[in-house]
Amino acid sequence: MLEIDEQEAFADENDRASMIELQNNQEALERARQLVSAETHPEFDGSHCVVCDAKIPKARLALMKVRCVECQSRIEAGSRMYRHQ
Ligand SMILES: [Zn+2]
Numbered sequence: 001m002l003e004i005d006e007q008e009a010f011a012d013e014n015d016r017a018s019m020i021e022l023q024n025n026q027e028a029l030e031r032a033r034q035l036v037s038a039e040t041h042p043e044f045d046g047s048h049c050v051v052c053d054a055k056i057p058k059a060r061l062a063l064m065k066v067r068c069v070e071c072q073s074r075i076e077a078g079s080r081m082y083r084h085q
Helices: 002-036 058-062 069-076
Strands: none
Touching: none
């Protein structure tokens, strides 16, 4: 019986691990989706970066970007380097 208990405990631990993994995957997917799809931001005025207020080049505006290259690459570099302003 002890073996079964151990297996159940192990399975439970696995479930929890896969749930965390799934959540991380969904967050990663959501982040990736935001990076490639058209962006919107409540404070976006149509031509200036929503983070630092720098003018966004027309080429980026055409891609529906709401952030300048610098701010975008900071986000793409990863959340651990991201500083909320
Ligand atoms: Zn910016």
